[in-house]
Amino acid sequence: MIKLTGLVKRYPGRAVGANAVDGIDLEVGEGKLTTLLGPSGCGKTTTLRLIAGLERADAGTVEIGGQVVSDPARGIFIGPHRRPIGIVFQSYAIWPHMTVVENVMFPLKVSRPRPRKGEARKRALEALDAVGLADFAERPAPALSGGQQQRVALARALVREPKVLLLDEPLSNLDKGLRGRMRDEIRAVQQRLGITTVFVTHDQDEALAVSDDVVVMNGGHVVERGIPHAIYTYPRDMFTARFLGVSNSLDGVVESVGPEGATVSFGKRSMLCSQCEAIEAGQTVSVFMRPESFKLSRRQHSDEAWPGTIEFSIYHGDCWDYHVRLGDDLLKVRVYREKVGLEHGDLVFLEPDPDSAIVMPAATGMAA
Ligand code: ATP
Numbered sequence: 324m325i326k327l328t329g330l331v332k333r334y335p336g337r338a339v340g341a342n343a344v345d346g347i348d349l350e351v352g353e354g355k356l357t358t359l360l361g362p363s364g365c366g367k368t369t370t371l372r373l374i375a376g377l378e379r380a381d382a383g384t385v386e387i388g389g390q391v392v393s394d395p396a397r398g399i400f401i402g403p404h405r406r407p408i409g410i411v412f413q414s415y416a417i418w419p420h421m422t423v424v425e426n427v428m429f430p431l432k433v434s435r436p437r438p439r440k441g442e443a444r445k446r447a448l449e450a451l452d453a454v455g456l457a458d459f460a461e462r463p464a465p466a467l468s469g470g471q472q473q474r475v476a477l478a479r480a481l482v483r484e485p486k487v488l489l490l491d492e493p494l495s496n497l498d499k500g501l502r503g504r505m506r507d508e509i510r511a512v513q514q515r516l517g518i519t520t521v522f523v524t525h526d527q528d529e530a531l532a533v534s535d536d537v538v539v540m541n542g543g544h545v546v547e548r549g550i551p552h553a554i555y556t557y558p559r560d561m562f563t564a565r566f567l568g569v570s571n572s573l574d575g576v577v578e579s580v581g582p583e584g585a586t587v588s589f590g591k592r593s594m595l596c597s598q599c600e601a602i603e604a605g606q607t608v609s610v611f612m613r614p615e616s617f618k619l620s621r622r623q624h625s626d627e628a629w630p631g632t633i634e635f636s637i638y639h640g641d642c643w644d645y646h647v648r649l650g651d652d653l654l655k656v657r658v659y660r661e662k663v664g665l666e667h668g669d670l671v672f673l674e675p676d677p678d679s680a681i682v683m684p685a686a687t688g689m690a691a
Contacts, residue, residue, distance in 0.1 A: 324519040325351035325374060325487060330383035332369050343369040345543030346383070351487075352536070356513050356520040360530040361540035362566065367523040370540075371489050374521060375410050376403035388486045404433065406487075409480030413492040417464045417472045424460040427451055427478045434483055450478040453512055470501045477512065488513065488520040494529065506533055527567050531555055539563045557598065557681065564611045564681055570655045571612040574685060577604050584677060592629045592649070596680040607685040614644060614657035616679035620672050621665075628672035633665045647671060 332344040344366045351357045359367040372378040374385055376392065379400060385393040387408070392401040403410075409430075418426055427447040431438055438446065451457050454474040459467065464475065473493060480488060490509065494502045510533045513520050524530050530537050531551040538548040539562070547559050558564040565572075575589040584597035587610055596610060623630070631647040631654070642659045656673060665671065 324353040324388055325349075325521065326384075326386040327370070327374070328384045328386075330370070330373060330385065331381045332366075332373060332378060333381050342381075342543050344373065344380075347543075347545055349538060349545060349548075351519060351521060353519050354517045355535040356510065356522060356533055357536040357538060358522045358524060358530040358534040359538050359540055360524060360527060360566075361546075362525060365540040366543040367525070367540055368491055371410075371491050371521060371523050374487070375408055375489055376401060376406050377410075404435075407483075407485050408487045408489055409483060409485040410489040411473075411476045411480045411491065411493045413495050417467075417475055419463075419465045421464055422460070423456065423462050423464055423467065423475055424448065424451065426464050426475055427482050430479060430483050446484075447478070447482055450482040451475075453481060453516065454478045454508070469497055470505055473497065473505055474508070477509065481512075481516070481518070486519060488518050490520060490522045492523055492525070494524075494526075502529075509533065531567075539566065541566075556679075558611075561609070561611075561683055564683075569611040569613050569681065571614065573610050573612070573652060575608060575610060577602055577606045577608055579604050585682065587682065589652075590650070594627070594675045594680065595677040596682045597677045598680060599682040602682055602684075609683050609685050611681040611683065612654070612675060613679060614655040615659070616676040617654070617656045618674040618676070619645060619647070619656050619658055620674070621669075623672045625674060628674045630670060630672055633667055633669045633671060635667060636665060645671070647673060649673075 327347050327349040330344055330347040331342055333342045347370060359370055361367055369378060373380050380393055380395055382395060384391055387406060391399055392406050393399060424447050427450055428443045431443040448457060448460060451460055454477050456471060456474050494505050497505055506529055534551055536548060537551055537554045539546040541562050546562050554563060555567055558567060573589050575587040578586045578588045578593060580602060584595050585599045585602045586593055586595055587608060629649055631649040634646040634648045634653060637644040642657050645656045645658060645665060647654050647656055
């Protein structure tokens with residue numbers, strides 16, 4: 324439904340080589356919710372604005388539904404109002420002097436061909452119904468809560484029945500509880516309508532929760548893409564691993580490789596890593612471990628367990644993060660239990676889970 328080929332954008336005044344979007348190739352499947360995920364400044368919003376036609380690319384093409392809507396090399400540029408898109412921004416910009424239904428009708432007033440007023444109203448009410456706000460149509464827009472106003476913005480983006488819905492950090496102005504609810508609602512509406520959607524966020528939890536596909540970006544590039552479970556569990560790139568919360572990394576040497584996996588040694592400690600291909604004995608590697616992929620005990624249940632001491636702990640409500648010192652390394656270990664009563668200086672034993680370790684050759688940062 325959307326195809327980006329060799330897309331490049333450099334803002335005026337930026338140094339040569341400092342492209343906001345630096346040669347992106349990307350296809351977004353019909354009916355899918357695809358998320359552009361990455362840190363601030365990685366080019367997510369610029370990519371979305373190039374799809375929308377709110378920015379002009381310096382090079383590369385944008386196709387929507389098989390139509391080339393931008394190709395500077397051939398002088399093609401179709402403006403945002405003539406692209407089959409609906410867009411919701413972070414600042415949802417509801418017009419305060421209008422009622423809810425007038426807000427939603429507005430894009431139809433400026434579209435070509437312009438539907439009759441009765442038809443426009445009918446379509447606006449249908450869009451409000453899709454976001455669960457049919458009963459609020461006649462209210463003044465400012466009388467709605469933040470979450471409801473964001474749903475009005477969503478209805479306004481849907482009213483022209485676009486082929487593509489573009490969402491630019493639509494939840495960042497909402498408080499935490501509302502944010503979760505709105506996230507679920509957006510996903511529900513998107514699936515019900517089966518509308519192709521590109522969602523921009525820097526929040527990894529949000530991306531994993533709502534997406535069919537996650538595209539991880541950094542420095543104007545696509546680092547990798549995949550379904551949420553694959554990106555989370557088996558990231559192929561060190562950047563993705565770190566960005567998706569893999570906080571522990573240990574540098575080691577592969578001692579041996581067998582049918583069960585690779586045994587990696589970190590000085591006095593070693594562990595079996597079952598997820599490793601194309602790894603050879605003697606190779607220097609980095610092993611990435613999530614905080615939840617250790618078993619933490621006060622007693623030593625196995626000879627393989629690593630002894631360490633508690634440095635400090637952080638309470639999250641549903642879990643504890645213990646920071647455990649092992650020589651020069653400080654590992655974060657998450658425990659989903661009642662407080663086990665551990666304090667600074669307590670001796671503990673860690674058993675790493677061989678299945679959840681991610682092994683990458685140290686030099687490249689790409690998964691083995
Ligand atoms: P954020 O999550 O902070 O919005 P982002 O990943 O969406 O970040 P972009 O907003 O696309 O990133 O910005 C990419 C790069 O382009 C950044 O270095 C940014 O400073 C720069 N940039 C964005 N908009 C402009 C502009 N209008 N003029 C000049 N530089 C810009």
